[in-house]
Amino acid sequence: MQEVSTGSLPGWHRVEELVRKAHARNLAHDEGVVASYIPVLAHADPERFGLCVAEADGPVHAVGDSDLEFSVQSISKAFVFALVCQAWGREVVSDRVGVNNTGLAFNSVMALELNDGHPMNPMVNAGALATTALMPGESFAEQWENLRSGLSRFAGRQLELDGEVFRSESATNTRNKAIARLLQSYGHLELDPLGVVDVYTRQCALRVSARDLAVMGATLADGGVNPVTGDQVVSGQVCQDTLAVLASTGMYERSGRWLFEIGLPAKSGVSGGIVAIAPGKGAIGTYSARLDRAGNSVRGQRATAHLSRALGLNVF
Numbered sequence: 088m089q090e091v092s093t094g095s096l097p098g099w100h101r102v103e104e105l106v107r108k109a110h111a112r113n114l115a116h117d118e119g120v121v122a123s124y125i126p127v128l129a130h131a132d133p134e135r136f137g138l139c140v141a142e143a144d145g146p147v148h149a150v151g152d153s154d155l156e157f158s159v160q161s162i163s164k165a166f167v168f169a170l171v172c173q174a175w176g177r178e179v180v181s182d183r184v185g186v187n188n189t190g191l192a193f194n195s196v197m198a199l200e201l202n203d204g205h206p207m208n209p210m211v212n213a214g215a216l217a218t219t220a221l222m223p224g225e226s227f228a229e230q231w232e233n234l235r236s237g238l239s240r241f242a243g244r245q246l247e248l249d250g251e252v253f254r255s256e257s258a259t260n261t262r263n264k265a266i267a268r269l270l271q272s273y274g275h276l277e278l279d280p281l282g283v284v285d286v287y288t289r290q291c292a293l294r295v296s297a298r299d300l301a302v303m304g305a306t307l308a309d310g311g312v313n314p315v316t317g318d319q320v321v322s323g324q325v326c327q328d329t330l331a332v333l334a335s336t337g338m339y340e341r342s343g344r345w346l347f348e349i350g351l352p353a354k355s356g357v358s359g360g361i362v363a364i365a366p367g368k369g370a371i372g373t374y375s376a377r378l379d380r381a382g383n384s385v386r387g388q389r390a391t392a393h394l395s396r397a398l399g400l401n402v403f
């Protein structure tokens with residue numbers, strides 16, 4: 088039976104106990120397959136499982152492999168979108184990138200073709216490339232530095248590039264290069280497409296942990312203020328806009344089902360991370376490499392569902 092949300096989380100001990108329970112209950116669950124289309128991701132240990140809740144007013148509850156680092160992959164899209172909205176404003180970004188669901192896979196070329204080359208939304212690869220191209224900076228190197236320092240402020244620590252993941256994806260990302268070229272052909276990418284893909288591939292290869300994801304998400308839950316460092320990373324308006332986009336598109340084609348079952352804006356990545364945000368309350372960060380067919384971590388979804396119910400987080 089779901090507890091009714093009262094506007095804040097239960098006390099520290101209760102949250103700690105529920106996070107431990109959500110981890111223990113799902114530890115032995117072994118459905119799903121580790122991603123391998125980026126070759127190095129196939130080496131991930133499928134047994135590792137991290138679960139962390141960061142509260143919007145500071146406390147952090149980390150269980151299991153919460154400090155194990157993995158590449159952030161698509162979860163970066165949410166935070167780069169927030170940085171770009173902060174820099175240029177919501178109108179520019181919604182006009183240039185879009186905020187609607189494509190209803191198609193994250194790496195779909197057809198979605199672009201069906202929409203006159205308009206990327207539709209920032210959480211699929213086409214829209215994410217268009218968003219990354221809007222990062223402030225005079226050169227790709229400067230854009231990359233701004234992007235890395237922005238995501239680091241969300242995490243409250245300096246995030247590092249995983250060189251092995253970056254090289255592995257750079258050697259195999261022909262489809263993203265094709266998508267960037269296609270965007271250019273429709274006049275939706277002003278910068279050199281391969282340079283944009285390079286910055287995007289770096290952003291996906293930043294190393295984070297489940298703890299980082301929870302703190303990054305809690306920053307969006309907390310009106311843009313990192314609850315651990317006190318740093319105002321983006322405005323409250325940007326958080327509202329980012330969470331709206333995540334609610335409709337953060338879990339790809341499963342976004343509707345996710346919202347129906349779990350009721351929280353969230354973002355997943357192919358390396359096995361998920362961040363789910365409870366506005367005003369905090370965020371859940373999970374890591375487990377086995378994915379379902381849409382590319383979402385199986386244990387991560389189960390543990391998040393468990394906590395959303397137990398903590399009364401469903402926003403509806």
Ligand code: DON
Pocket residue numbers: 160161162193194212256263288291355356357358381382383
């Ligand atoms: O561009 C890609 O394909 C990867 N760097 C990221 C994809 C991803 O995480 C999609 N997630 N479900």
